[in-house]
Each structure stands twice: as structure tokens, then as C-alpha cells.
Amino acid sequence: MRRTPLYDCHVAAGAKLVDFAGWEMPVQYPDGVRAEHMAVRERCGIFDVSHMGEIETFGLQAEALLQRLLSNDVSKIPVGGAQYSVLCNEQGGVIDDLFTYRLEPDRYLTVTNASNHARDLEWFRSHAGDFEAELHDRIDDYAMLAVQGPLAREIVQAISDTPLPARMTAATRRLCGAQVLVCATGYSGEDGVELLVDPADAPALWDDLVHRGALPCGLAARDTLRLEACFHLYGNDLSLERNPIEAGLGWCCREDTDFIGAEAIGAARAALSSAAASVSADPVLSPAGLPAQRLVAFEIDGPGIARQGNPIVGGGTVTSGTLSPSLGVGIGMAYVPPEHAALGTVLEIDVRGKIRPATVMRKPLYRKDG
Amino acid sequence: MAEAEYPNDLLYHPEHDWARIDSENPDVAVLGITWFAQDALGEVVFFEAPAPGTIIHKDEPYAEVESVKAVSDVVAPLSGEIVEVNEKLADGPDAINEDPYGEGWLVKVRMSDPSEREALLDADAYSATLGA
Numbered sequence: 001m002r003r004t005p006l007y008d009c010h011v012a013a014g015a016k017l018v019d020f021a022g023w024e025m026p027v028q029y030p031d032g033v034r035a036e037h038m039a040v041r042e043r044c045g046i047f048d049v050s051h052m053g054e055i056e057t058f059g060l061q062a063e064a065l066l067q068r069l070l071s072n073d074v075s076k077i078p079v080g081g082a083q084y085s086v087l088c089n090e091q092g093g094v095i096d097d098l099f100t101y102r103l104e105p106d107r108y109l110t111v112t113n114a115s116n117h118a119r120d121l122e123w124f125r126s127h128a129g130d131f132e133a134e135l136h137d138r139i140d141d142y143a144m145l146a147v148q149g150p151l152a153r154e155i156v157q158a159i160s161d162t163p164l165p166a167r168m169t170a171a172t173r174r175l176c177g178a179q180v181l182v183c184a185t186g187y188s189g190e191d192g193v194e195l196l197v198d199p200a201d202a203p204a205l206w207d208d209l210v211h212r213g214a215l216p217c218g219l220a221a222r223d224t225l226r227l228e229a230c231f232h233l234y235g236n237d238l239s240l241e242r243n244p245i246e247a248g249l250g251w252c253c254r255e256d257t258d259f260i261g262a263e264a265i266g267a268a269r270a271a272l273s274s275a276a277a278s279v280s281a282d283p284v285l286s287p288a289g290l291p292a293q294r295l296v297a298f299e300i301d302g303p304g305i306a307r308q309g310n311p312i313v314g315g316g317t318v319t320s321g322t323l324s325p326s327l328g329v330g331i332g333m334a335y336v337p338p339e340h341a342a343l344g345t346v347l348e349i350d351v352r353g354k355i356r357p358a359t360v361m362r363k364p365l366y367r368k369d370g
Numbered sequence: 371m372a373e374a375e376y377p378n379d380l381l382y383h384p385e386h387d388w389a390r391i392d393s394e395n396p397d398v399a400v401l402g403i404t405w406f407a408q409d410a411l412g413e414v415v416f417f418e419a420p421a422p423g424t425i426i427h428k429d430e431p432y433a434e435v436e437s438v439k440a441v442s443d444v445v446a447p448l449s450g451e452i453v454e455v456n457e458k459l460a461d462g463p464d465a466i467n468e469d470p471y472g473e474g475w476l477v478k479v480r481m482s483d484p485s486e487r488e489a490l491l492d493a494d495a496y497s498a499t500l501g502a
Contacts, residue, residue: 016412027439028412032412032413033412033413033439034413034438220412220438224438303416303418303460304418305415305416305436305441307441322438322439323415323416323436323438352434352441
């Protein structure tokens with residue numbers, strides 16, 4: 001199993017380590033997932049996400065290549081800007097979901113999910129032939145620390161040479177003497193930054209931020225935080241079998257940019273918007289050839305916790321489920337037939353043989369300001 | 371409790387359950403999960419037991435405990451009829467972590483075959499299965 005440059009920090013802190021996508025990662029520390037979760041909601045937590053990959057795209061046609069690959073309008077990213085998008089195949093199936101940062105006019109850095117990095121890189125390379133652009137695998141060149149929570153900026157600002165970049169932008173700063181790409185993005189539903197840093201500099205930076213009050217948090221808290229915020233997790237809520245329209249990610253798909261999969265996604269968008277009106281004889285199909293569904297967020301109405309894979313009576317499947325530490329109830333996301341996707345619909349989830357009623361809720365389930 | 375502990379007055383099932391048989395009421399056993407089980411699960415957030423009157427069977431799952439991250443079966447160390455459920459766990463399942471052998475007990479069972487206890491492990495034998 002691979003280890004991040006922060007492995008020794010995790011062991012020293014008493015973390016429980018698990019295999020995640022071939023990496024030995026901290027799932028939680030001795031304070032436990034609830035304490036970690038609430039630290040991020042109320043103060044500040046720090047996560048080692050060095051298992052995530054990075055692909056650098058450089059050259060005169062870097063933008064054109066990314067425009068072909070990524071679903072969003074890459075030309076809209078200013079230098080120093082950040083953008084979320086999905087990477088799709090011709091059928092509109094989602095290969096990965098990604099953040100792309102424009103570091104220079106012709107240089108972009110795309111952050112990949114650990115489990116998808118090799119496949120993404122292969123996909124990028126197989127489509128790069130016609131473009132004047134170079135691709136570089138940067139996974140070994142960066143450690144990545146996510147510092148998240150209402151106090152995150154303050155804590156990082158205290159060790160930065162100049163003011164931190166604004167939300168949804170990225171810039172290089174010196175933190176404690178180390179050169180760091182500070183990205184004002186995150187996966188927790190709170191304000192915060194993600195720090196891309198030379199692996200050799202990562203342990204000292206981690207220790208310093210922990211010393212200043214950032215609580216080490218593991219993958220378990222990362223999952224409960226992102227699910228309350230209704231951020232998708234690839235492999236749970238996104239897959240090759242579902243297109244981004246079904247996943248509720250139509251907002252980051254710009255079919256007019258002619259990215260790979262645009263045609264299928266445009267058709268799904270048109271069909272699903274009319275399908276809401278009529279449950280017609282001609283069902284819209286997902287990339288897997290199944291009737292299209294919609295990803296909804298839900299709260300369990302009583303006791304119980306739904307989990308990934310639990311079926312829903314009348315069709316559909318839970319893709320993510322947990323107990324929400326902030327709300328104190330079972331929450332999750334599920335693909336359901338379009339006619340069951342309206343807010344307020346009561347779903348009957350089969351949780352290992354027990355029917356648990358749940359209500360379709362507005363996303364996100366947790367909102368920073370109540 | 372932070373440190374591993376396996377009291378000598380309990381009987382253990384290799385699937386990480388314990389049974390306490392009270393000398394004053396020798397046909398009723400109190401059941402729970404071990405320190406090892408609660409530590410492996412992490413913070414328990416939900417426990418729901420079958421109603422009193424339910425018959426449970428040795429070596430078979432009879433309930434589920436859930437942590438934030440996962441759900442896990444609870445295996446019956448002994449057979450019998452559930453006569454009481456720890457109702458306090460409905461609102462405070464964290465007792466299973468904090469006091470797995472005390473406040474965190476799960477159910478009381480009237481044993482149908484008290485000889486089954488002979489197959490259970492003592493604290494030393496159970497600890498040895500954990501390999502530590």
C-alpha cells in the first residue's frame with residue numbers, strides 16, 4: 001500500500017489507518033469522527049488528502065484540450081481561477097469529477113480522485129494527440145492538505161506571507177517558508193483552503209497547522225461533512241452508469257463547448273426536463289441503458305441509517321448514507337425514478353429488511369448559515 | 371473506556387460478544403459486545419434490538435449496531451428468549467463505547483439451553499483470539 005508523506009504524523013497522532021484506493025489513510029483519530037466533524041463545522045480541521053492525484057496540462061492548446069475533455073466551460077477560468085467539472089465518456093457516463101486550477105495562461109492543474117487517477121491520466125493522454133499540449137502526471141510532486149472550517153483561513157493566514165486568495169481562486173504563497181499552492185476550495189461545506197505543497201515540506205506544515213489549532217480529521221469525517229453538504233463522491237454517487245444530468249450536475253455541463261459526451265448529455269438534459277411532466281412510454285436512458293433516474297438527497301424520518309446499496313421500494317438505490325453528526329438523523333443520497341424526485345416525496349428505503357421512511361430534501365442538507 | 375479490557379467474570383463468543391450469567395438468576399444472561407468490537411466499530415450511533423419475546427439462536431445475528439461509518443451484526447453467544455432490552459441505548463448508544471460491560475449492555479436473555487455456555491471462552495482464551 002502507498003503511504004503519503006504525512007504517514008508518520010498520522011501514526012504519531014494515534015490514527016486508525018485503512019486501505020483507501022491502495023493508500024494507507026487515516027480514517028479517524030482518537031477523538032473520533034463526531035468530534036472531528038464538529039471541529040470542522042465550528043472551528044477548524046485538517047485533512048491529509050495527498051492520495052488525490054494531479055494532472056498538469058501545459059501548452060498553447062492546453063485550454064482547447066481541456067475544453068474537449070472537461071464538461072464545464074474551461075475558457076471561463078481566469079488565471080488563478082478554479083472550476084469544477086466532470087470528465088465523461090461518449091455515452092455521458094462519468095469517468096471522474098475534478099477541480100481544475102488555471103495556474104498560468106497556458107498551464108492548468110487538474111485534481112483527480114485517488115481511485116481514478118491512473119484511468120483519468122490514460123484518458124487525458126489518449127485524447128491529447130491532436131492538441132499542442134503536454135500532460136504531466138504530478139501525483140508524486142504534491143502533498144495535499146485540506147484545512148477547513150470557519151477558522152481555517154485565519155489559521156492559515158497567520159503563517160502566510162501575503163493575504164490568501166479569495167474563494168474559488170488559487171495562488172502561490174509562502175507558508176512557514178515553504179512554497180505552497182493555496183486553493184480556496186474544499187469538500188466540507190465550510191470555508192477553507194486546500195494546500196498543494198512539496199511532499200518534503202508537508203510534515204512541518206501539517207504539524208504547524210495542528211499546533212495552531214487545526215484538528216486532524218480522517219476520511220470518515222470527510223465523508224460525513226461532504227454528504228451533509230451534498231457533494232458527490234465518485235464511486236458512490238457518480239459512476240460510468242449515470243450521466244451528470246441524472247446526478248444533478250447539469251450546472252457544470254456546457255454542451256456548447258463540445259466536450260466528449262456533450263451530445264448524450266444534451267439529449268439527457270432535454271429528455272429529463274420533459275420527463276418531469278409526463279411519465280412517457282419512451283423512457284430516457286442512462287449511459288448504462290437503464291431508465292434514467294435522479295439523484296436526490298434525503299433524511300430518514302425516524303430512527304435508522306440507510307447505507308450505500310439499500311434499495312428503495314418502487315425503484316431506486318441509496319448511493320451514500322450515514323448518520324449526520326450535525327443534524328442527528330440518518331441522511332443520504334439516492335438515485336430514484338424521476339417521478340419520486342420531487343422535494344417532500346416520501347421514499348421507503350429497505351434497510352436490511354426494515355422499511356425506513358425518508359423524505360426527499362433540498363440540497364444541501366446542511367447549510368453553513370442554518 | 372480507552373484501554374482494552376476483558377473482565378474475568380464474563381463469558382466470550384469469538385464473534386466479539388460477551389455474556390454475564392448472574393448466580394442469583396442463573397437462567398438469564400446479560401449480553402453485550404466486547405471492547406474489541408466497539409473499538410473496531412468506532413462511535414456507535416444506533417442500536418435497535420428485537421422486541422422482548424423474540425427467540426434468538428446461538429451463533430446467529432440477532433441485532434445490529436451501527437457506527438457513523440458502518441453497520442455490524444451482533445451475534446448471539448447463547449440461545450434463548452429476549453426478556454429485556456436496554457432502552458437507554460435508543461437515546462444514548464454511545465454507552466456501548468463508553469461502558470461496553472456496564473451501561474452499554476444490549477439485551478437480557480432467558481437461556482433455552484444453559485449448557486451452551488460450556489462452548490464460550492473465558493477472558494484469557496478470548497484475548498488470545500485477538501492475537502495481541
